[in-house]
Amino acid sequence: MEASIIAITILWSFLYIYSMLGSLDFGAGFWGMIYGKKNNTGASLIANRFLSPTWEVTNVFLVLFVVALYSFFPFAASMLGVLFLLPIGLGLVLLTIRTTFMVFSHSVKRYGRLLQVISGITGILIPALLVSILPVTLGGFITMENGHHELLYGKLLTSFTTYAHILFGICTQFFLSALFLADYASVSKDPSAAQLYRKHAIVAGPVTIVVAVLTLFTLEPEASWFLTNVENHLYGFGMSLLLFLFGYAALFLKNRDGQRGLFRYAVVFVVLQYGFAIYAYGSSHLPYMVYPHLTIEEAFTNPSMFYALLIATIIGMAILVPAFYLFWKLFLKDRRYLEQ
Amino acid sequence: MYARVLFGSSLGFHIIYATLGVGLPLMIILSEFMHIITKDRHYAIMARRITKGFAILIAVSIASGTIVGVLLSLLWPGFMEMVGQIIALPFLIEIFAFLIEAVFMSIYLYAADRLSPAMRLGSIILVAIGAVGSAILITDAHAWMNTPDGFRIVNGEVVDVDPLDAFFNPSFFATALHVTVSAYMTAAFVMASVAAFKLLKRNITKEERSYHMKGLKISLVLGLLMSLATAANGHETAQMLHEYMPRKLAAAEGLFETQSYAPLAIGGFTDEESESVKFAIEIPGALSFLAGDRFDTEVLGLNEFPKDEWPPLFVHTLFNVMVGIGTLLLLYSAFLVIWKFVLKKEFKPWMFAGLTAGGPLAIIAIEAGWCFSCIGRQPWTITDVMRTTEAATDSDYVGLLFFLFAGLYIALLFITSFVMRYYFKRNPVMKDLQLEG
Numbered sequence: 001m002e003a004s005i006i007a008i009t010i011l012w013s014f015l016y017i018y019s020m021l022g023s024l025d026f027g028a029g030f031w032g033m034i035y036g037k038k039n040n041t042g043a044s045l046i047a048n049r050f051l052s053p054t055w056e057v058t059n060v061f062l063v064l065f066v067v068a069l070y071s072f073f074p075f076a077a078s079m080l081g082v083l084f085l086l087p088i089g090l091g092l093v094l095l096t097i098r099t100t101f102m103v104f105s106h107s108v109k110r111y112g113r114l115l116q117v118i119s120g121i122t123g124i125l126i127p128a129l130l131v132s133i134l135p136v137t138l139g140g141f142i143t144m145e146n147g148h149h150e151l152l153y154g155k156l157l158t159s160f161t162t163y164a165h166i167l168f169g170i171c172t173q174f175f176l177s178a179l180f181l182a183d184y185a186s187v188s189k190d191p192s193a194a195q196l197y198r199k200h201a202i203v204a205g206p207v208t209i210v211v212a213v214l215t216l217f218t219l220e221p222e223a224s225w226f227l228t229n230v231e232n233h234l235y236g237f238g239m240s241l242l243l244f245l246f247g248y249a250a251l252f253l254k255n256r257d258g259q260r261g262l263f264r265y266a267v268v269f270v271v272l273q274y275g276f277a278i279y280a281y282g283s284s285h286l287p288y289m290v291y292p293h294l295t296i297e298e299a300f301t302n303p304s305m306f307y308a309l310l311i312a313t314i315i316g317m318a319i320l321v322p323a324f325y326l327f328w329k330l331f332l333k334d335r336r337y338l339e340q
Numbered sequence: 341m342y343a344r345v346l347f348g349s350s351l352g353f354h355i356i357y358a359t360l361g362v363g364l365p366l367m368i369i370l371s372e373f374m375h376i377i378t379k380d381r382h383y384a385i386m387a388r389r390i391t392k393g394f395a396i397l398i399a400v401s402i403a404s405g406t407i408v409g410v411l412l413s414l415l416w417p418g419f420m421e422m423v424g425q426i427i428a429l430p431f432l433i434e435i436f437a438f439l440i441e442a443v444f445m446s447i448y449l450y451a452a453d454r455l456s457p458a459m460r461l462g463s464i465i466l467v468a469i470g471a472v473g474s475a476i477l478i479t480d481a482h483a484w485m486n487t488p489d490g491f492r493i494v495n496g497e498v499v500d501v502d503p504l505d506a507f508f509n510p511s512f513f514a515t516a517l518h519v520t521v522s523a524y525m526t527a528a529f530v531m532a533s534v535a536a537f538k539l540l541k542r543n544i545t546k547e548e549r550s551y552h553m554k555g556l557k558i559s560l561v562l563g564l565l566m567s568l569a570t571a572a573n574g575h576e577t578a579q580m581l582h583e584y585m586p587r588k589l590a591a592a593e594g595l596f597e598t599q600s601y602a603p604l605a606i607g608g609f610t611d612e613e614s615e616s617v618k619f620a621i622e623i624p625g626a627l628s629f630l631a632g633d634r635f636d637t638e639v640l641g642l643n644e645f646p647k648d649e650w651p652p653l654f655v656h657t658l659f660n661v662m663v664g665i666g667t668l669l670l671l672y673s674a675f676l677v678i679w680k681f682v683l684k685k686e687f688k689p690w691m692f693a694g695l696t697a698g699g700p701l702a703i704i705a706i707e708a709g710w711c712f713s714c715i716g717r718q719p720w721t722i723t724d725v726m727r728t729t730e731a732a733t734d735s736d737y738v739g740l741l742f743f744l745f746a747g748l749y750i751a752l753l754f755i756t757s758f759v760m761r762y763y764f765k766r767n768p769v770m771k772d773l774q775l776e777g
Contacts, residue, residue, distance in 0.1 A: 056445060067409060070413050092407045330451045331446070
């Protein structure tokens with residue numbers, strides 16, 4: 001395999017991890033806000049119990065993605081910097097508000113509700129901003145003026161495909177978080193919260209799939225190259241759909257306690273579903289980083305830096321895996337934490 | 341222009357939180373450690389209360405760190421292109437250190453009651469290692485900007501990159517050590533300030549007094565040790581400047597003419613017209629001695645360099661503020677430690693009053709130090725390789741973002757102080773002391 005392909009695969013894996021964690025994080029914040037109103041319902045407790053210890057780690061994965069992007073692909077810096085300064089800048093402001101208010105809401109009980117609502121709402125706006133980058137990379141939204149790349153904000157804001165992408169991102173977030181929280185509630189021995197989240201997942205799942213397919217039809221004419229590539233990777237997208245059906249079916253099977261929903265299986269299938277979809281999407285996106293202005297080969301770093309980074313990534317991950325395992329054991333498995 | 345102001349204010353904001361984020365875990369470790377040794381529950385309460393404050397600060401620190409990290413890429417595309425090719429390694433490793441800190445911070449915060457004391461101490465030690473590790477690695481990138489190494493430029497292209505040479509660039513060790521010990525020093529003086537402020541109050545109970553006194557003693561001793569370390573390392577840093585960044589040293593000292601037996605100018609303002617530092621106290625030969633351990637060391641003056649490569653001359657004042665505050669805190673804490681532990685006398689109220697200023701002063705010194713190091717490098721972003729103007733983005737939206745972020749930072753400064761005040765007012769130390777009494 002070529003070095004630049006290895007690098008983009010690493011990067012894409014970080015993006016995959018962040019999109020999963022981010023969906024859970026933002027989604028849980030949203031559910032926490034919805035159910036936080038009737039104080040201390042099980043559903044809100046479950047959401048916050050998940051959120052408290054995990055948001056920092058999730059946040060770091062976002063930084064990891066950005067840093068890895070610029071480390072492995074330094075020549076993408078100038079174009080990405082110009083194009084995405086505004087959407088990412090706004091996203092950062094919101095992210096800061098969200099994370100700090102979320103933490104503050106635990107310390108300042110009197111204003112807790114207000115802080116919770118603000119962080120819940122920003123939890124929908126942030127993914128919308130982040131997802132709006134995707135259509136830009138597919139082509140049709142960038143012009144060259146006096147040798148500078150410019151993002152056509154007007155076109156982006158009025159384009160149907162932008163909103164289709166955003167809708168897809170938000171549906172994904174609701175689906176993944178509802179599904180995961182159903183499992184989390186079920187492990188926490190709170191069947192009523194589990195059933196509540198199960199209902200949301202049952203609605204959000206098919207909606208997400210429909211929106212995803214529709215989004216493909218809304219693409220700009222400039223992105224037709226991408227559609228051609230998608231046809232070459234249909235097997236990946238097909239696998240993804242199949243896994244979705246498995247996962248979705250698991251929501252209707254009875255578990256040991258006689259309740260409907262084999263949540264753990266559903267979560268695993270759906271995470272795999274997104275895995276297949278994201279890697280198929282990623283391969284369809286090759287060789288371009290930003291169509292037609294930048295390919296991954298053009299943006300790639302020098303070989304000696306690549307190997308140094310590769311070794312650092314491997315060592316870093318090797319150290320972190322046990323840490324993540326301990327983390328998982330303490331917060332996602334330990335009954336003393338889950339049933340408090 | 342806005343790019344510089346936006347990034348500068350982002351860093352200036354982040355540094356306050358980041359410095360405390362590096363320093364406070366050490367204070368928590370010391371309290372936990374004292375608790376294990378003395379079995380005095382005051383120390384356990386202390387660890388818990390510092391942790392609570394730390395959790396609030398770290399939220400802002402992580403959020404602003406995310407901002408700085410991402411803005412760095414967006415505002416300085418020209419710079420990042422070069423950084424990515426040469427010094428990407430510490431940036432990437434830094435994130436892994438940061439992940440370790442985040443994971444064990446959550447474990448320490450939310451799983452404390454399920455961990456054995458040894459595992460609890462272990463996880464806060466890992467938090468401290470992660471925090472100091474990420475600080476050192478980010479400082480490495482800063483050090484490399486000051487003393488770039490590990491590559492050559494041929495026809496405008498970067499060639500012969502050696503990531504390890506870039507990583508271990510000449511100023512790495514001195515600068516990393518400087519950042520680490522000064523962060524510990526700052527956190528110690530901030531804690532000492534809080535304890536001293538509480539001890540100044542008349543209406544506190546005997547038990548509260550004894551609790552705060554313990555906090556004061558730990559932070560005072562740590563503050564003194566770290567001040568000494570900072571001073572020793574400051575000397576090393578000056579020698580490093582002399583060898584690798586003579587232009588910066590000359591600007592720091594307002595030295596125009598190259599000379600041996602160069603004087604050290606304390607205070608005053610650098611005047612370009614008369615090529616001297618006005619209203620300064622000059623110690624003959626001291627600068628030469630600092631730079632090379634000998635009074636006849638030749639120190640390069642600003643006139644050796646083209647004028648358009650001079651940093652702004654007010655860096656002399658920044659340098660003085662940093663060194664001045666550092667020295668003041670060193671002397672004052674030494675005095676108090678001798679008073680208490682050698683002469684075995686009781687503290688007087690005015691001593692507490694003086695100490696309350698220590699924390700804010702230390703933070704001012706940290707800010708001045710970072711400003712000095714970055715402004716003293718101007719007009720270069722990467723010394724002698726890339727000018728700041730070449731590195732900046734040409735996006736039109738930087739101005740808008742600047743006002744957004746500036747508003748956000750100011751709001752957050754107020755909100756964090758409000759949250760801290762609110763929480764610690766609601767949960768005074770008396771409550772913790774009685775709860776387990």
